[in-house]
Amino acid sequence: MLDCQYRPNNFYLVALLREVTMKRMLINATQEEELRVAMVDGQKLYDLDIEIKSREQKKNNIYKAKISRIEPSLDAIFVDFGSARNGFLPFREVSREYYLSEPIPGEKLDIKKLLEEGQDIVVQVSKEERGTKGAALTTFISLAGRFIVLMPNKAKAGGVSRKIMGQDREQILDSLSNLGVPKEAGLIIRTAGLGRSDIELEWDLKHLLGIWNSIKKMAVNVEAPALIFKEDNLIVRAMRDHLNDEISEIIVDDENTFKDAKKYLKQVTPNNLKKLLYYKETTPLFTKFQIEHQIESAYSNKVILPSGGSVVIDYTEALVSIDINSGKSTKQSGIESTALKTNLEAVDEITRQCRLRDLGGLLVIDFIDMRQHRNQKQVENALKNAVKSDRAKISLGHISKFGLLEMSRQRLRPSLGDSAYRICENCSGMGRIRSTESLALAVLRLVEEEARKENTASVIADIPSDAATYLLNEKRQWIKDIEQRESVHIILIADPELSSVNFSIKRLRKDEANLAEYKQASYKLAKTIKQDNASLNPISQAMDKSRNLNPKPVTAWDIDDVQTPNLIDRFMFWLENKQNNKVKANQGKNKPRSKTRKSTTGVGGNKRKKSTNKRTTPKRRSVKQESPQKKTAKKGPKQGAAKQGPKREAAKQGPKREAAKQGPKREAAKQGPKREAAKQGPKRDAVKKGPKREAAKQGPKQDAAKKGPKQDAVKKGPKKKSEKTRSSKGKSPNTTQRIKDQESKEKSMAVNESVLDQTNDKLLPWEDILPPKTKS
Numbered sequence: 001m002l003d004c005q006y007r008p009n010n011f012y013l014v015a016l017l018r019e020v021t022m023k024r025m026l027i028n029a030t031q032e033e034e035l036r037v038a039m040v041d042g043q044k045l046y047d048l049d050i051e052i053k054s055r056e057q058k059k060n061n062i063y064k065a066k067i068s069r070i071e072p073s074l075d076a077i078f079v080d081f082g083s084a085r086n087g088f089l090p091f092r093e094v095s096r097e098y099y100l101s102e103p104i105p106g107e108k109l110d111i112k113k114l115l116e117e118g119q120d121i122v123v124q125v126s127k128e129e130r131g132t133k134g135a136a137l138t139t140f141i142s143l144a145g146r147f148i149v150l151m152p153n154k155a156k157a158g159g160v161s162r163k164i165m166g167q168d169r170e171q172i173l174d175s176l177s178n179l180g181v182p183k184e185a186g187l188i189i190r191t192a193g194l195g196r197s198d199i200e201l202e203w204d205l206k207h208l209l210g211i212w213n214s215i216k217k218m219a220v221n222v223e224a225p226a227l228i229f230k231e232d233n234l235i236v237r238a239m240r241d242h243l244n245d246e247i248s249e250i251i252v253d254d255e256n257t258f259k260d261a262k263k264y265l266k267q268v269t270p271n272n273l274k275k276l277l278y279y280k281e282t283t284p285l286f287t288k289f290q291i292e293h294q295i296e297s298a299y300s301n302k303v304i305l306p307s308g309g310s311v312v313i314d315y316t317e318a319l320v321s322i323d324i325n326s327g328k329s330t331k332q333s334g335i336e337s338t339a340l341k342t343n344l345e346a347v348d349e350i351t352r353q354c355r356l357r358d359l360g361g362l363l364v365i366d367f368i369d370m371r372q373h374r375n376q377k378q379v380e381n382a383l384k385n386a387v388k389s390d391r392a393k394i395s396l397g398h399i400s401k402f403g404l405l406e407m408s409r410q411r412l413r414p415s416l417g418d419s420a421y422r423i424c425e426n427c428s429g430m431g432r433i434r435s436t437e438s439l440a441l442a443v444l445r446l447v448e449e450e451a452r453k454e455n456t457a458s459v460i461a462d463i464p465s466d467a468a469t470y471l472l473n474e475k476r477q478w479i480k481d482i483e484q485r486e487s488v489h490i491i492l493i494a495d496p497e498l499s500s501v502n503f504s505i506k507r508l509r510k511d512e513a514n515l516a517e518y519k520q521a522s523y524k525l526a527k528t529i530k531q532d533n534a535s536l537n538p539i540s541q542a543m544d545k546s547r548n549l550n551p552k553p554v555t556a557w558d559i560d561d562v563q564t565p566n567l568i569d570r571f572m573f574w575l576e577n578k579q580n581n582k583v584k585a586n587q588g589k590n591k592p593r594s595k596t597r598k599s600t601t602g603v604g605g606n607k608r609k610k611s612t613n614k615r616t617t618p619k620r621r622s623v624k625q626e627s628p629q630k631k632t633a634k635k636g637p638k639q640g641a642a643k644q645g646p647k648r649e650a651a652k653q654g655p656k657r658e659a660a661k662q663g664p665k666r667e668a669a670k671q672g673p674k675r676e677a678a679k680q681g682p683k684r685d686a687v688k689k690g691p692k693r694e695a696a697k698q699g700p701k702q703d704a705a706k707k708g709p710k711q712d713a714v715k716k717g718p719k720k721k722s723e724k725t726r727s728s729k730g731k732s733p734n735t736t737q738r739i740k741d742q743e744s745k746e747k748s749m750a751v752n753e754s755v756l757d758q759t760n761d762k763l764l765p766w767e768d769i770l771p772p773k774t775k776s
Contacts, residue, residue, distance in 0.1 A: 022041075022042060022248045022249065023039070023040070023041050023246050023247050023248055024039075024040050024247065024248060024249045024250070024251060024289075025037065025038075025039055025238065025239075025242060025243070025247055025249070025250045025251070026038045026039075026040060026251050026285055026286065026289060026291075027235060027238070027250070027251065027252045027253070027254075027257060027261070028253055028254075028284075028285050028286055029235075029252070029253065029254035029256075029257040030253055030254055030284075032053065033052065033053050033054070034050065034051070034052055034053070035050070035051045035053075035233075035234050035235070035257075036048070036049070036050050036051075036286075036295075037049045037050075037234055037235070037238040038286065038291055038295070039242055040289055040291055043289055043290050043291065044294075045291045045294040045295065045352075045356065046352060046355065047242070047355045047356065048295060048298065048355075048356045048416075049234060049237075049238060049413065050416070050419060050420070051233070051234040052419055052420070055414075055419055057128065057231070057413065057414065058083070058125045058128060058129070058135060059125050059126070059127070059128050059231065059413065059414075060124065060125060060142075060144075060231040061124070061125050061227060061229060061230055061231055061553075062122065062123070062124045062125075062141060062215060062227075062228050062229035062553075063081040063082060063122070063123055063124075063125075063224075063225060063226065063227055063228060064081075064120060064121075064122055064219050064222055064223075064224045064225065064226045064228050065079045065080055065081035065082070065087070065120070065121055065122070065123050065137075065224050065225050066079065066080050066118060066119070066120060066121070066224045066225060067079055067080075067115060067116070067117050067118060067119045067121060068080040068086055068117065069086070069117065070111055070112055070115060070116075070117060072110075072111050072112060075090065075091045075092075075111065076088060076089060076090045076091055077089040077090075077091065077094070077111075077115065078134075079121065079123055079137055080224075080225055081123060081125075081135075081137070081224075081225045082225035082226070082227065083129070083134070083135065085129060085133075085134035085135070086134055087123065087125070087134050087135045087136070087137040088133070088134050088135070088136050088137065089121075089123060089136075089137040089138070089139070090136075091109075091111050093126075093137070093138040093139060093140060094115070094121075094139050095139045095140060095153055095154075097153065098115065098119070098121055098139065099114045099115070100113070100114055100115065100116060100119075101113065101114065120224050121139060122139065122141070122215075122219050122228070123137040123138065123139055124137065124138055124139075124140075124141050124142070124229075125137060126138045127411070128413075128414050128418075130414075130418060139153075140153060140154045140157075141153055141154075141212070141215075142154075143208045143211055143212060144190075144240070145190075145204045145205075145207065145208050146190075146192060146204055146240055146268055146269070147189065147190055147192050147193035147196050147200060147201055147204045148187055148188065148189055148190060148193060148201060148204050148205055148208070149187070149188040149190060150185060150186075150187060150205065150208040150209065150212065151185060151186040151187070151188070152182075152184070152185045152209070152212045153184060153185070154185070154186045155183060155184050155185060155186055156186065157186035157188075158176075158181075158186035158187045158188055159188055159189075160172045160173060160176070160188070160189045161188065161189060161190050161191045161193075163191045164189070164191060164194055168194055172189045172193065172194060175189070175193075175196075175198055175201055176189055178198050178202075179198070179201055179202055179205055180202070180205070181205070182209070187205070189201070191244075192240075192243075192244065211229075215228055215229050218553070227553045228553050229553055230553045235257060235260060235261055235264075236264055239261065239264060239265070239268075239269075241391065243269070243272060247272075247275065248275065249275055249277055250265075250272075250275050250276045250277065251277045251278075251279050251285065252276070252277070252278060252279065253278075253279040253284075253285040255278070258276070258278045261276060262276055295356075298353065298356045298357055298416055299416070299420065301313050301314060303349055303353060304327075305327075305342065305345045305346060305349060306345060307341060307342055307345055308326075308327050308328030309324065309325055309326045309327045309328070309342040309345065309346065310324075310325045310327050311323070311324055311325075311346050311349055311350060311353070312324075312325065313353065313357075313359075315417055318362065319361060319362040319363065319364055320359050320361065320362070320363045320364070321363075321364050321366070322350055322363060322364065322365045322366065323366045324342065324343060324346045324365070324366060324367055324368055325368075326338055326339065326342050326368055336370060336371060336372060336375065338368075339367075339368040339369065339370050339375075340370060340375045340378070340379070342368055343367050343368055343370070343379045344378070344379060344382055346365075346367070347379060347382045347383045347386055348382075348386055350365065350383075351383070351386040351387055351390065354390070354392075354409055355390060356416065357415055357416040357417065358411065358412055358413050358414070358415045358416060359409060359415060360392070360409050360410060360411025360412070360415060361408065361409070361411065362406065362407075362408050363406070363407050363408070363409060364404055364405070364406055365404065365405045365406075365407070366403060366404055367379060367399060367403050367404075367405060368403070369403045370403075376399045379399065380396075380398060380399060380405070383396060383405070383407075384396060390409075391412065392409050392410040392411075392412050393409075393410040394407060394408070394409050394410070395407060395408045425499060425502075426499035426500065426501075427499070427500075427501065428499075428501050430501075433499065433500045433501075434500040434501070436466045436467055436470050437470065439463070439464070439467045439500050439503070440463075440467040440470040440471050440474075440475070443461055443463050443467060443471065443503060443505070444471060444475055444478065444479070446461075446505050447459050447461055447479075447482070447490055447505060448482050448486075450505060450507045451482055451483075451486040451488045451490070452486060453507065455509050455510055455511075456486070456488050456507055456508070456509065456510075457488065457489065457508050457509055457510040458488060458489040458490070458491060458507075458508040459488060459489075459490050459491070459505065459506070459507055459508070460491045460493065460505070460506040460507075460508065461490070461491070461492050461493065461503070461504075461505045461506075462493045462495055462498070462503060462504045462505075462506070463492065463493070463494065463495070463498065463503040464494070464495060464496070464498045464499065464500060464503065465494040465495065465496045465498075467500075467503070468492045468493070468494035469494070471492060472492065479492075
């Protein structure tokens with residue numbers, strides 16, 4: 001009864017938790033000047049992309065351009081692709097298809113011989129323009145699709161997304177081998193391609209190949225510079241890059257944008273069409289999900305942490321500096337625990353701000369000092385785990401002894417600071433302005449320096465009005481003294497529009513005609529000139545030919561033209577894949593087995609796997625193991641006998657080789673007196689025999705082995721005709737005993753060979769392998 005009574009409450013609680021933790025894509029397009037796409041997890045913003053109409057992005061656009069200048073000192077080329085600033089093309093990013101002549105192997109490449117100014121070249125923008133730097137270009141084109149990335153003129157490139165690991169990576173590689181990729185092209189399977197069928201991947205590949213063919217045709221028909229391929233708009237890019245199974249809803253607040261998104265999803269991913277929703281409420285979309293204030297925090301250089309600490313982000317020309325302050329965080333028991341908790345909170349916020357602001361390049365994080373090494377390691381591990389969800393490539397360093405950690409992050413798009421801010425006209429981006437007193441005194445010193453020059457009639461200073469007021473009120477007597485001493489006329493022009501860094505000083509000579517204009521005045525007001533907003537922009541959009549859309553460029557996903565594979569196409573793809581699989585299966589059956597020994601058969605027919613020991617040095621044949629027949633073969637009188645059949649047959653038989661592999665010989669090799677005896681034939685026969693084994697260790701036998709009669713008997717031919725005659729010396733075992741000895745020797749040889757195959761290494765003196773003892 002209690003369970004039934006509280007079940008509805010549990011149901012609503014689960015629904016509420018799902019509502020709070022649901023991931024959504026919010027698209028705000030109510031203002032046509034600015035398009036915003038926000039990725040939220042419940043009510044927490046974790047990714048943001050903004051596209052401003054007046055600042056159209058050029059990254060991934062493809063242009064037909066001209067080489068304007070070749071700089072061997074920079075090993076680079078400056079390319080005119082229609083923008084106000086020439087693009088920068090490193091020589092390593094130039095494809096060989098644009099070389100005027102084939103380079104000579106082994107010689108240093110001369111950039112001026114391989115390329116020439118005025119040459120047409122097709123380039124793609126890899127990095128946007130920033131500040132005074134032009135765009136970075138490349139001739140290795142890459143076209144991003146829904147599931148794959150095609151590199152049509154880079155055959156050696158390709159692979160699988162770095163986020164796909166384990167068995168999924170092997171599955172993707174199998175799918176990659178089934179695709180009909182041209183020989184001159186490379187291919188990368190994106191994370192969205194995981195779990196997709198070969199039909200979908202093949203269709204995406206054919207679509208990108210069709211786009212590349214259109215680009216090549218248009219590059220032939222247009223004159224440089226011209227835009228020949230335009231990257232997708234923000235909505236298509238967001239759905240292409242962010243839409244996955246974790247996204248539960250796509251909410252759009254503009255009707256036209258909703259229709260475009262619906263067309264794209266219907267043609268590309270119909271399964272996700274049910275996630276698309278149109279927002280009709282009067283409350284703004286971002287206000288409804290309480291993320292507007294989170295977006296505004298991304299425009300500030302200071303972010304407050306939950307514990308009371310703060311993260312301060314500052315931009316410089318070389319890097320982005322991130323400073324962490326404990327602030328009001330005083331709830332912990334000690335300074336070490338306070339530093340650890342604040343640093344861990346800052347790690348999550350820093351990675352989030354990197355995605356929101358798209359911070360790129362070199363980043364240096366100044367953590368709060370921690371004395372214990374394990375706390376530093378904990379912060380480093382937390383940072384590694386936090387950046388795993390970032391689409392950008394990130395390289396992390398370690399916390400140094402100064403508490404600094406260096407990291408680099410790939411810049412995916414123009415940062416929030418570059419797209420939403422402009423350089424301050426008062427401070428020129430320094431972040432601070434000079435004080436009135438300091439500026440006024442600096443102007444006074446420069447005026448005096450100009451007045452000391454010969455043939456100077458007048459000095460005119462155009463300075464901010466506050467500095468001019470300070471000089472005329474506080475330093476008027478000083479100015480008069482300069483005029484009397486140097487016999488010059490000083491004029492101060494107060495300009496309220498000037499900043500502290502934009503003053504100017506002009507010197508007039510005595511023979512200049514316009515001297516009369518300033519002769520009676522010592523103080524003037526500057527004329528106010530109204531300037532157009534367009535003239536303040538150093539790069540006028542009208543002069544930027546890279547934005548020219550005539551003729552219309554190729555688009556990556558033209559919403560009106562994109563079609564999914566119909567039923568006939570799907571059947572044909574299925575039939576081709578089935579035939580390919582049959583061919584591969586037949587090839588696998590007909591393929592001969594490899595000759596490499598994968599297993600060996602030991603005693604009893606048991607198969608043993610090949611050892612995985614890395615030491616693969618060949619087996620050493622010691623000089624001690626050289627058979628007596630080979631020694632006798634070297635001697636003159638016995639050479640003819642060595643060539644005869646009985647001798648060779650006996651040499652081929654196992655006992656001689658068995659004796660070489662058996663352990664007693666090695667024991668004899670260790671001992672000084674026995675070493676000589678081990679080289680002699682009769683003593684080896686004695687070692688092989690069970691009864692003689694004990695005798696071989698005794699001293700009298702060793703002495704006898706040194707004496708001549710034994711050696712003479714070894715050298716005589718009749719005694720070495722066969723193993724049987726040699727074994728007949730001693731106790732003369734009967735036929736049954738000889739058969740048993742032969743079987744034991746064969747077994748011991750098989751055991752030794754199996755052990756050798758397992759170790760696959762040299763047999764060392766201390767690795768003695770003894771044959772099993774036989775019962776007499």
